[in-house]
Amino acid sequence: MTNVPVHLDDYLVQNDAYASRSFPFDEWEWLRANDPVHWTDAAGVEKFWAITRHRHITEISARPDVFSSEKGNILLFPEGQEDGNDDPDNAFNQMRVIIMMDPPDHREFRKVASGFFTPRGITRLDEIVTETARLTMDRLAEHGDQPVDFVEMVAQRHPLRVLCTILGVPEEEEDHLLQLTSQLFAFDDPDVGRPGEDREAASAALAMEFFTMFNTIIEDRRANPRDDLATLLATATLENGEPMGLIETLGYYLIVFNAGHDTTRHSISGAMGAFLDFPDEFARLKADRSLMKTAVEEVVRYTAPVNYMKRTALSDYELGGVTIAEGDRLCMFYGAANRDEEVFDDPNRFDVGRNPNRHLGFGWAEHYCLGAHLAKASIAALLEQMVDRIDSIEPAGERDFVAASFVHGFKHLPVKVNWA
Template sequence: MTIPVDIANTIVDPKAYADGDRIDQAFARLRRESPLEVAQPDGFDPFWVVTRHADILEVERQNELFHNGDRATIVTTIEADQKVRAMMGGSPHLVRSLVQMDNPDHFAYRRVTQGSLLPQNLRSLEARIREIARSFIDRMAAQGDRCDFARDVAFLYPLHVIMEVLGVPEADEPRMLKLTQELFGSADPDLNRDGKVATNVNEGIDSLQSVIMDFMMYFNAMTEDRRASPREDLASIIANGKVNGEPMGHLEAMSYYIIAATAGHDTTSSTTAGAMWALAENPDQFARVKNDPSLIPGLVEESIRWVTPVKHFMRTATADAELAGRKIAKGDWLMLSYPSGNRDETVFEDPFSFRIDRTPNKHVAFGYGAHVCLGQHLARMEMRVLWEELLARVDSVELDGQPTRMTANFVCGPKAVPIRFKMR
């Protein structure tokens, strides 16, 4: 038995994620009727769809059995996979970051920056992050009583934080934001490089490759600079980092920069924008957290669960295995559906309600196990600090138009969140 083709097509359709309700309904049906089953959307190789929280954790904790890098790490058509492999000498990956690595490489490369991103080493950044948060809140206040919270605050604040940590000059931040949106929004005509929906695989892959090349040209120059004159920034750590006693390979180093310069802010931006959207639609939750700042960490966790900006990763079975009573064959491809895991009714009471006091809130939005998000502690700190500063000044908020989401099936969040507010 396989998943009905209409549902299979929905779970890979970027437009379904922009819709929100359509993708939620598709995953709810799968959890109910086919929680672990094979999908074969039109034009794709078959893959298992892992929809339940427990099964996602089971795959994530077995890194030797379920690899990241053996096949494409993001769901992709047969034709696109063939195109990428032809371009990349047989590799299914346009980049080779931590996301595309398995051990021993994954562990060795992760160690290069892991220490810098541990909570105890991030504490020294909090005062500066608070200063940055206040500057964006001041800008918001200067706009009067309305703004697009996504574009005016949520996109720009985490961008500025990570670029400062990375060592990218402020003047280059608009370029980094544009490249990030072109990379993750490649299916969205409002965001992608070509300003249109790709009509064939070649267009889409060529556009992505040109975005990646622009990133690489930028970071190649930065690498040369940091090797000649190291600074106290993440770029210097990457530029001079060694793996097994040797400098990183060029593709690996460039990929390291790219993931830091994209995922390092985009997912936090999406979560922050989604939190404001949810608070504007749930005035009772806004009032509670406004009146009780001790609920802010709960707001942060619930917004991460609610938005789940990374929609999936793919894994490949390295041997025959069993998962939830189903036989998985060596070489099988599995989609870990994080939004589905984060709406799993057996784990989250009333999962389609936004509840800032949800306890426990064991969401899987950051992944789990060896591949858990490297920047999760920085992301949490950024969001906590912003809400501490913003809720002290905003007295009310409501939507001022219909918010919209990006058209994307991999990394996706709000594209516009128009709000009206009263601020001190």
């Protein structure tokens, strides 16, 4: 075993480490080779097993009977708050969302919206993503060859409009929603979060704001049904014929929006970052559009914006020769699995033609991303616009990263666009 990298445990999860150095690729490489099921003791965070090999992540994900998403949540808690908090004034604590349910409930609630998210389910999807991508690029084009922040101008705008369209959020509420979701996921980030504030009080206030906004839409769709996801959720019934409860309906809105926005945004800005680092790959995609499908999968593999998901062991389990004890937490690092040398040739290379590409960017098995098809269509629509309209891209300043280790990516990405 070579020497243990310095600050290994802190670099795996601490938000400020992600702000200053982004994903811990070197540490993951070391862990895959030396300690793929690694007991992690980072300052200020509950202790957990860090899982970095592809085959261990698929093994865990396929056993929701042993590794629960419900029992201990899917996010790491601060040290000392391992059991979460039970503040009854915080609406997040009342909420039930599918990503934090185990079977059989998980399967029943997932079915409510799963039909909508299939390739045939999202009517007008192509129209929505293509039109949104075109308008987003039109706005970018107004800046000509002036340096712009690609995150602000493109990456965060495109998924925001797509999700607001399917969820029925009016355009004038978009900025408010963007601000709420940034605060929720990047709480410690000095620019977009609310660092220094009482986390509990801020989270309760955020929950109220989300719920007020979504509840207005739910009431409207119950009175005036339309052909959209908002109506499907507002009027959903469960297997027993009963309407889905308000807590679950609101939870669905929240999870669809929050699971869909920052993830897609970071994958789009990550794609731009990858093209800046591998300019030949942009030229290659421009020259051969038949690579679009593999390019989109490669964007998700390479960027892996959902950095980890946590599970809690419901019983003792032997994983890769290590005994996981009942009650232990485990974090599956998707970006580490996506660069696993056992599965991917030359894993650190961004290759728009990569095939096969068994990446885990959308998770695996029971909780496999419900929005994967929508995410891929959104990314593809934007890449189509980019390769159609852009000749080449240049960096135009320092990039930086959000102070968040759960869903992670660029905070700013200054670029100069040379239009075709």
